[in-house]
Amino acid sequence: xxxxxLDIKRRSATTTPSPQARQTPEIAKLxxxxxxTGCKACQSACMEWNDLRPEIGHNAGRLDNPxxxxxxxxxxxxxxxxxxxxxxxxxxxxxxxxHCSDPGCLKSCPSPGAIVQYKNGIVDFQQENCIGCGYCVxxxxxxxxxxxxxxxxxxxCTLCSDRVAVNLAPACAKACPTGAIRFGAKEDMKAHAETxxxxxxxxxxxxxxxxxxxxxxxxxxxxxxxHADQPESYGGLPANPxxxxxxxxxxGVAKPLATLxxxxxxxxxxxxxxxxxxxxxxxxxxxEIEREDREAVK
Amino acid sequence: MIRDPKDLSxxxxxxxxxxxVIGICFILLSASGLSFFHPAFFPLTQLFGGPVxxxxxxxxxxxxxxxxLVPMFFRFWKLNILTRTxxxxxxxxxxxxxxxxxxxxEQGKYNGGQKLVFWGMSACILxxxxxxxxxxxxYFTFPVGIVRVAVVVHAAAAIAMLLxxxxxxxxxxxxxxxIRAMWYGTVTRAWAKQHxxxxxxxxxxx
Numbered sequence: 310x311x312x313x314x315l316d317i318k319r320r321s322a323t324t325t326p327s328p329q330a331r332q333t334p335e336i337a338k339l340x341x342x343x344x345x346t347g348c349k350a351c352q353s354a355c356m357e358w359n360d361l362r363p364e365i366g367h368n369a370g371r372l373d374n375p376x377x378x379x380x381x382x383x384x385x386x387x388x389x390x391x392x393x394x395x396x397x398x399x400x401x402x403x404x405x406x407x408h409c410s411d412p413g414c415l416k417s418c419p420s421p422g423a424i425v426q427y428k429n430g431i432v433d434f435q436q437e438n439c440i441g442c443g444y445c446v447x448x449x450x451x452x453x454x455x456x457x458x459x460x461x462x463x464x465x466c467t468l469c470s471d472r473v474a475v476n477l478a479p480a481c482a483k484a485c486p487t488g489a490i491r492f493g494a495k496e497d498m499k500a501h502a503e504t505x506x507x508x509x510x511x512x513x514x515x516x517x518x519x520x521x522x523x524x525x526x527x528x529x530x531x532x533x534x535x536h537a538d539q540p541e542s543y544g545g546l547p548a549n550p551x552x553x554x555x556x557x558x559x560x561g562v563a564k565p566l567a568t569l570x571x572x573x574x575x576x577x578x579x580x581x582x583x584x585x586x587x588x589x590x591x592x593x594x595x596x597e598i599e600r601e602d603r604e605a606v607k
Numbered sequence: 608m609i610r611d612p613k614d615l616s617x618x619x620x621x622x623x624x625x626x627x628v629i630g631i632c633f634i635l636l637s638a639s640g641l642s643f644f645h646p647a648f649f650p651l652t653q654l655f656g657g658p659v660x661x662x663x664x665x666x667x668x669x670x671x672x673x674x675x676l677v678p679m680f681f682r683f684w685k686l687n688i689l690t691r692t693x694x695x696x697x698x699x700x701x702x703x704x705x706x707x708x709x710x711x712x713e714q715g716k717y718n719g720g721q722k723l724v725f726w727g728m729s730a731c732i733l734x735x736x737x738x739x740x741x742x743x744x745x746y747f748t749f750p751v752g753i754v755r756v757a758v759v760v761h762a763a764a765a766i767a768m769l770l771x772x773x774x775x776x777x778x779x780x781x782x783x784x785x786i787r788a789m790w791y792g793t794v795t796r797a798w799a800k801q802h803x804x805x806x807x808x809x810x811x812x813x
Contacts, residue, residue: 322646419643420658440658442643443744447754456744461659555755559762564645567766574770578777585706589783595797602613 314474319426321418333429337495338468338479340403341505341533342543343514344489347372347386347401354484355384358469373544378405380457383466384481387544393536402532402543403481403490406453406466408432410526413552414463416560417448423463430495430529431470436462448560450525450550468529498531505533524551614793615810617716623792625679632672633772639665640765666743673736680729686716687726693719708801716806724775731768734760 317327356362361381369376372388384405391398412432415424423438424445434445434454441461445454454463469479477483482492491501502519509517518537521527532546540546618626639661641648652658692712696703697719703711717725741749741757749757779785784798799807807813 322649324646419646419649421646421649440662441744442662443742444643444758447751447758452751553755555759559759563759563762563766567762568645568647570766571769571773574773578773578781581704581777582781585704587783588706588708588781590795590797590801594801598795598797598800 315427315429315431315470317425318428319412319415320422321415321424322421327425329428331428333427335428335430335495335529336468336473336493337430337498337529337531338408338482339491339493339498339502339531339533341489341491341502342400342402343505343509343517343533343535344487345386345401345403346487346489347388348486349374349386350484350486351403351481351490352382352384352386354480355466356382358472358480359383359467378453378455378465380455380459380462380464383464389542389544391542400536400543402546404544404546406432406468406530407451407522407525407550408466408468408529409450410528411552413448413450413525413556414445414454414465415448416552417444417556419444427470429473431468431473432529433467433470434463434465436460436464439463448552448556450547450552466530495527495529502531502533506537509533509535520546522547522550524549611795614795615799615807616792617788617794618792620792622682623789625675625682626789628675629672629679632668632675633768635668636665636672637765637769637772639668641769644762644765663745666739666745669736669739672732676729676732683725684729687722689719689722690715693722696720697723713804714802714806715809716803718803720774720778724771727771728768728775731764731771734764735768738764 316329316331316333318329320327361383363375363379363381366375368374373385375382375385378385384403386401386403389400389402391400408431410430412424412426414434415426415432418424419442420438420440423435423440424432425435426432439462441456441463443456443463445463446452446456454465456463469477469481472479478492479490482490491498493501499519499521506517506519514535516538517533517535520532520534520537520540532540532543534540534543536542540548635655638648638651638654642651642658642661643665649658652661655661655664692714695712696714699711700720702708703720738757738761740747741754742761779789782802784795788794796807796811799810
């Protein structure tokens with residue numbers, strides 16, 4: 310259910326404006342990977358608040374548990390062991406929906422209102438309108454939405470839209486014991502990230518930076534990375550994410566062009582009939598055949 | 608309509624049934640497919656008992672049309688090989704559209720336009736089937752990069768097929784005396800002589 314206290318900026322498969330009179334500031338979650346200890350309190354809090362219980366899986370040889378996002382695991386802490394300057398480096402990143410300003414899932418979705426983007430920036434799936442086609446999976450540059458094998462509905466992090474609507478921080482941010490997850494107005498989060506990045510630079514992480522990728526118009530989940538030049542090393546965080554040009558083509562110009570072409574041919578046919586008339590068998594040939602028949606009888 | 612025993616047989620009952628299976632599937636696939644393509648068509652999902660049912664049924668109907676294409680294709684492909692006369696006919700199709708069919712080159716069972724419809728439809732169904740299977744999450748899981756190509760191929764082939772079908776249906780409505788061939792398989796001799804003279808000669812021995 311969409312929340313009446315949150316106005317809607319964009320709504321999937323909808324060509325007219327949604328209610329948007331109320332002004333809400335853009336919010337963001339800032340995840341400082343340099344302060345994350347990988348305790349997974351965020352995962353537990355997410356499960357608890359959203360009543361999710363992912364099935365017990367198998368050990369995938371990593372600390373990631375569960376091994377991947379699922380319909381019941383909306384956030385997963387990913388652990389990557391890398392080597393830098395001959396030293397082991399353990400990169401830990403809480404993954405989940407990035408809440409893009411330009412959401413590929415919403416653009417791909419064919420079902421009116423199954424995906425909405427609130428004015429505060431949260432991108433939310435409305436399962437009761439979801440038809441289970443999986444187009445959102447195709448649209449997402451971050452490989453986030455998961456279609457449930459149980460009910461064929463797509464699920465992902467809601468950024469606790471229900472909590473945010475009543476002025477509470479998302480459950481994961483509330484639970485984080487190290488303060489690695491912060492929540493607030495996007496502008497404030499950016500300012501906070503700046504001071505963190507400066508601190509990291511001082512400590513020798515010369516490439517430290519904020520991850521707020523412009524290819525998707527910025528995101529409402531941002532990261533402070535100590536190696537912002539190599540986001541991929543954090544469990545495959547894409548360096549320059551953007552909606553695939555194929556998806557843009559399919560859900561962009563193709564829609565109006567094809568609809569116009571169909572209407573054009575249909576109307577063209579109608580007016581062809583009206584102006585040129587039907588292509589009837591000529592009287593001449595009919596008479597010819599009748600004559601032949603009469604002669605054959607004689 | 609009085610049925611003349613001298614009418615020419617154009618299609619057998621099983622050929623007609625084959626065509627109808629494809630036609631019905633095509634209508635159902637268009638209605639459900641278009642509704643996922645543009646929100647303007649979304650209300651069409653109500654014909655299937657709602658959008659979720661439309662999503663569930665669409666691929667199964669797709670499998671049926673794919674299966675029905677196989678006998679259709681092998682029944683008619685030889686009759687649809689393009690000849691020099693067909694090319695000439697196609698070059699002068701403007702006269703035909705103008706309603707001036709008197710000087711058009713003599714046609715066999717199918718004219719150049721009909722042959723293009725045959726090959727176009729066959730190619731579209733094949734492309735739709737292949738890309739559709741890639742998108743069918745109920746049974747298949749392909750890497751997202753391949754699915755993204757498939758959705759574009761599926762949409763492009765579907766629109767091409769719809770446009771071809773519009774032309775196909777309109778041509779049948781426009782050319783009087785044609786639709787009955789689809790219902791009960793016969794056409795009048797005069798119809799054949801006017802539109803497919805070479806086939807008329809072959810069928811009547813004149």
